[in-house]
Amino acid sequence: MQELKKWKIFLSSTSKDLSKMRKRITVFLRNQDFDVIRYEDNFIKHVNKNAQDICVDNVRTADFFVLLLDKMYGTSFRNDESISITQAEYLEAKTCGIPIIFFLNEELNNEYRNVIRELVNLGESPNTATLSKQLELSKLTYVAEPKLLLFVYELMTSEAGNYASFFKNYKDLESELLNRLKDFSFSIFDKLLHKQQDSLRYRNEFWRTLDEILNIYYIAPDIKKIPDDGIRYIDLSKAVFFMLNKEQLVTIQGKAGAGKSTEIVRTYLDDNIDKKNYIHKMKLFVRLKDIPIKIFNNFSPISILNYQIETMLSKKPYKYFYDDIKYHLYFDGLDEIADSPIESDIKFYLTPEILKHNLVISSRIETSDRMKNYLSKQSVFPIVYEICEWNQKKATEFLSKVFTNSPALIEKINDTESQKKIISIIQNPLIATMFVFIIHENNLEFPTDIENRASLFERFVDRWLDRELSRISVGKTQYSKLKKEIRMAWRIAAWELYKARGLNMKLNISQIIEKIKLKYPRITKKSLNGSVFKSLLFENMATSDITGFVHEQFMEYFIAELFVEYSLNIDNYFLQYLEKSILGDVNGFVKAIWDKFEDSKLLKIFKNLQSVFYNSKISIQMQANIIYYISRIPLIDSFLIKKFFNDVSRTAPHIYVRNGALFSLVRLGDLTAEERLYEALTTNEDAASYNRRLHLEYFSDLLPEGTPPVFDNGKSDWSKCCQKLLEHIYDNSERFIFTRRIDIFTIRNLMFSRQRRGSLDKESLELIHSSLYEMKKCSTKYLELIDKSITEYILLKELWESLPV
Secondary structure, eight states, rough: OOOBBEEEEEEEEOOOTTTHHHHHHHHHHHTTTTTEEEEETTTTOOOTSSEEEHHHHHHHHEEEEEEEESOOOOOEEEEEEEEHHHHHHHHHHHHHTEEEEEEEEEEHHHHHHHHHHHHHTTTTOOOOHHHHHHHHSSSOOOOOOOOHHHHHHHHHTTTTOOOEEEEHHHHHHHHHHHHHHGGGGHHHHHHHHHHHHHHHHHHOOHHHHHHHHHHHOOOOOOOOEEEEOOOOOOOHHHHHHHHTTTTTOEEEEETTTHHHHHHHHHHHHHOOOOOOGGOOOOEEEEEESSSOOOGSSSSOHHHHHHHHHHHOOOOOSOHHHHHTEEEEEEEEEESSSSSSHHHHOOOSOOTTHHHHEEEEEEEEEHHHHHHHHHHTTTTOOOOOEEOOOHHHHHHHHHHHHHHOOOOOHHHHTTSSHHHHHHHHHHOSHHHHOOOOHHHHTTTTTTSSOOOSSSHHHHHHHHHHHHHHHHHHOHHHHHHHHHHHHHHHHHHHHHHOOOOOOHHHHHEEHHHHHHHHHHHHHTSSSSHSHHHHHHHTEETTTTTTTEESSHHHHHHHHHHHHHHHHHSSSSOOHHHHHSSSSOHHHHHHHHHHHTTSHHHHHHHHHHHHHHHHHTTSOHHHHHHHHHHHHHHOOOOSSOOHHHHHHHHHHHHHHSSSHHHHHHHHHTTOOOHHHHHHHHHHHHOOOOHHHHHHHHHHHHHOOOOOSSSSOOOOOOSSOOHHHHHHHHHHHHHSSSSHTTHHHHHHHHHHHHHHTTTTTTTOOOHHHHHOOOOHHHHHHHHHHTTHHHHHOOOHHHHHHHHOOOOOO
């Protein structure tokens, strides 16, 4: 991090009458850690420049301007009788927009007011002409020069809104100066605001490139309020701003890539400053993952302000902000502050001091729910807006508008079969934008080889590298090698960032490069130090910290690529990842990449996972995660996988692992395993408790606190798990029939352990009932299992009715 600079104050006054005062004020300000600019010791003489011009030049280097006036007007500027050097310095500060505070000796102020009073008594309005005339007639007793009062008149009537402070002696001046230093608060904030706005509008090469392609095209998302009040097509920035002014805490939630950050940035940029009442509203935008946790004992708006002063302005913290400022705080990325944020992580950021101010937060749904759970304990209830996933209409509308001038492409996009494929891939603005990028880079040809999100990311990264390498004129001989090396570098960077975040650490670009070189010593310097490698990384320009990729899904995708690569050849990275808790978004990419593999590769992955599983040194958590991954390997002939699960379900020493193996067999359609698992769950409380955790892991990634495996503590949030289970129960496809009874039992068991209904309402119960009986009418193949599920439903309903609302 570059060295922090002191705030500079230009001290302006006449010398003959204020020399002692200047010395004492200089000492005082330097003791307050300001850099004082004054002609006595700061000005460098220039052989080709007038000393008076040097004085004015130095004004431009200052952050603030402090003016002291007593008896004297001062030496004329460049032998010009119209203004003094002191007034010339003031005018330069005013022209440059440097904030000014000025101090008048009380006797000088009295003299000035007497002259004004005389003008009023004469029935004349104070202006330059009448004031000059009155000065000639007045008998001045304190002011040595009439021009000084003309200068005071200019100060008092300045359109800049200056007001005077008064002093009799040094102690008065020191005390008043200490108070007036707060007046520089808004100037500092204004600098931060413009720096922040520029940063958000032009973040890096990645965003600029996409803006070029889309011509900064924007399509507003569909929004719903939670709980749903039926309102759609909300202009989110206006709605959020309205709620902030009502002093309401607001949450913008949605799935990855839904456009949460775009919306919170848009709201921030649209939220204008009221410059007349700025003390009552200052707005700060904070990417939460950029804030180092260790530097603040008490997270507050002032700590945020000073951190941004350090990192964005390269200045030392400012100690004199007003105490009664009201902030509009924009917190982006609550879900990105930790590996898997728990209540203690959220509590760090949403302190009582933060919650005093107007606040809008963006987060993925899972973390948002944890936040709401924490806030409810503080009797704080946010207004929640959820960004909806794109439906077919939204996606095709977006693509059609972007490609208005490409009739052949529009026809292809509107083709029924193409639409089905588009909708299976495009579910949010990020994915849509990448899809558009690929079409552009593919000479406006519709991509035929993109089957899922993973293949979309794969193609996008490939095309992105083509574009960026061509921009820097890389030779053909190096092209393929550099593309491969940069992709590998991104993967390692993603993994290192992911690990660092889990440990609340920061990494800079040089540290990441060293990690990459350690793993791949032959990787070229050109791959690592070029702009292409950095183009998808988010780097804080002031601190050089790398806090993530331009979008979290790039980090998740590269981690998945790395995991897949090492699943083919057992590696330390592979083992490290297996020790981690299951991450749904990363694993979605893993599964999508595996779907494209041939059976020979998949078989190798299975055998590698199996060999690690039977290593006696691995933890129970690693064993459970291996079962999770093996159950998702898309081998056409799953005999070996089923045999493995059968063996584990009968021989594994830990019930948590046996449960996982049985559950995986059920997912693969083994009805015997379904019966065995159900019997274990209903007769063994340990099995039932681990099943609750298993479902929280598998379906919602909402894990109980503590180092796994642990018993479910009966407190962890299960609303998203319940929602996912209900989606499976309502789905009549065959793959969910096998888990139906277990899913219903799990909901019942979660309700029983917590002794509350949770998110299960009467409508949901009725839907379970109707879907089961509808399936019974349509299918005879699994009639016995459906009947068992109906029996389980009756038990669920009885429990639901017995619990309080």
